[in-house]
Amino acid sequence: MPVTTEAIADAMYAMVKEYQGKKKFKAGDLTKAMKQQFGEADADKAACKAAIRSLIDSGRCVYTYFGGSFIEIPHEEGAASGG
Amino acid sequence: MAKSGGNGTPMLDELEKGPWPSFVTQIKEAAEIKEQAQDLLKLLERSYHEKIGHWKHGGIVGVLGYGGGVIGRYNDLQSEYPSIAHFHTLRVNMPSGWFYTSEALRTICDIWERHGSGLTNMHGSTGDIILLGTSTDELEPTFKELTDNDFDLGGSGSDLRTPSCCVGPARCEWACYDTLHITNDLTHHFQDELHRPAFPYKFKIKCAGCPNDCVASIARADMSIIGTWRDDIQIDQKEVTxxxxxxxxIQKDVCARCPTQCMDWDGKQLSIDNANCVKCMHCINAMPRALQPGKDRGATILLGAKAPIVEGALLSSVLVPFIKLEPPYDELKDLIERIWEFWGEHGKNRERVGELIQRVGLGNFLEAIEIEPVPQMIAHPRENPYVFYDEYFEEGDDESEDDQ
Structure with missing residues (x-):
């Protein structure tokens, strides 16, 4: 049975959540990890792109910029309150 | 703490002297109606005295669904300068060639006075309309008003930056392709890459209509698309006379300054050895009525320019010597996607495509994107040895001898 976009999105979310605060992932990092996990045939570039879009549009993840663009779990930023 | 205006900002006031426009004067004008502009002046004056910047940029601000277009800015003295505690920048996608109606400009300014500081920068170095200074709460309302008026955010972060171009055929007879149309077309075609960062780092496309390269694409764009022609320069001998x-x-100011000395003027007739013309545009610029680019027009695609951020500056170098650029530009789009595919797979974090080519070698890069090496990729003979001919060595030859 082919892997659904939601299944890929869930796997990406789990990965981002596990490493939150320790390592930041770019869209390309997540795509490579999903290709390894599900196989290139099931988790191709288009499927991973759709999964990332689903994560971002649902608000489960956000894009951040720290010298490059990353995908993270939404969190309160220290600098927002002067920290 | 310094007060804005008068003697409250003595160091900033120095920047109003002289005959030039001053951003200080303009911020002072805005300060008459906007508290943010007042605090901005005070904080800048303080920074000049202390020689310390008080801004942090980046972070997690943005609008829902987009990963680019908003650059978060916060100051680290928020209790002293509360109105600019958040002072985020929005990049708004400009129209191709920066053509506006006055109504469009008023619309943008009105939106920005309602939701932000009212300060703008027309335009940023990539070409976007820059809206300077708003709070996180105002981002979504600003975005809604902009999109309701047919504007959209531009690129920022590790994505395709807003493509830009010269005024092209709208104002310039030397345009060798429709820079305005292709820029608009690429912008619409690559919306996903523009708004949802998925690259190792930024990627800029700039379209120049002729080799004069008025948008300086060869120095500022990862992909420079520069108009050119492959037939003969058009000569009107009556206008030459x-x-x-x-x-x-003509001999001193045109022929003698031709970089390849491919022109000859006998006092009556100008002749050009077009096979040796390198399309520098000098003669055409010097005699615009007499000379015109040829009729078989298209563009040269160059790749790899960047400013010195992570590593040193690079100029773009030739990837495709000549390509006809006509809608729907499928050949170009396909090439761009092949480049992104290889870069996305092999690029390191914050590595521009030009740096990737230097790291892996142009030969390997060309093979990966399925482009044949051609002599135009070499800057000078025996320099940049990107092209190797295996057939140079015959079976049994000891290649190491040639390395010594």
């Missing part, structure tokens, strides 16, 4: 009669020293 008229230019000479008007006082132009």
């Amino acid at each position: 008229a230019a000479a009669k008007a006082g132009l020293d």
Whole structure:
């Protein structure tokens, strides 16, 4: 049975959540990890792109910029309150 | 703490002296109606005294669904300068060639006075309309008003930056392709790459209509698309004679300055050895009535320019010597996607495509994106040895001898 976009999105979310605060992932990092996990045939570039879009549009993840663009779990930023 | 205006900002006031426009004067004008502009002046004056910047940029601000277009800015003295505690920048996608109606400009300014500081920068170095200074709460309302008025955010972060171009055929007879149309087309075609960062780092496309390269694409764009022609320069001999009669020293100011010395002027007739023309545009610029680019027009695609951020500056180098650029530009789009595919797979974090090519070698890069090496990719003979000919060595030859 082919892997659904939601299944890929869930796997990406789990990965981002596990490493939150320790390592930041770019869209390309997540795509490579999903290709390894599900196989290139099931988790191709288009499927991973759709999964990332689903994560971002649902608000489960956000894009951040720290010298490059990353995908993270939404969190309160220290600098927002002067920290 | 310094007060804005008068003697409250003595160091900033220095920047109002002289005959030039001053951003200080303009911020002071805005400060009459906007508290943010007042605090901005005070904080800047303080930074000049302390020689310390008080801004942090980046972070997690943005609008829902987009990963680019908003650059978060916070100051680290928020209790002293509360109105600019958040002072985020929005990049708004400009129209191709920066053509506006006055109504469109008023619309943008009105939106920004309602939701932000009212301060703008027309335009940023990539070409976007820059809206300077708003709070996180105002981002979504600003975005809604902008999109309701047919504007959209531009690129920022590790994505395709807003493509830009010269005024092209709208104002310039030397345009060798429709820079305005292709820029608009690429912007619409690559919306996903523009708004949802998925690259190792930024990627800029700039379209120049002729080799004059008025948008400096060769120095500022990862992909420079520069108009050119592959037939002969068009000569109007009557206008050549008229230019000479008007006082132009054609031998000294045109022929002698041709970088390949491919022109000849016998006092009556100008001739050009077009096979040796390198399309520098000098003669055409010097005699615009007499000379025109050829009729078989298209563009040269160059790749790899960047400013010195992570590593040193690079100029773009030739990837495709000549391509006809006509809608729907499928050949170009396909090439761009092949480049992104390889870069996305092999690029390191914050590595521009030009740096990737240097790291892996142009030969390997060309093979990966399925482009044949051609002599135009070499800057000078025996320099940049990107092309190797395996057939140079015959079976049994010891290649190491040639390395010594």
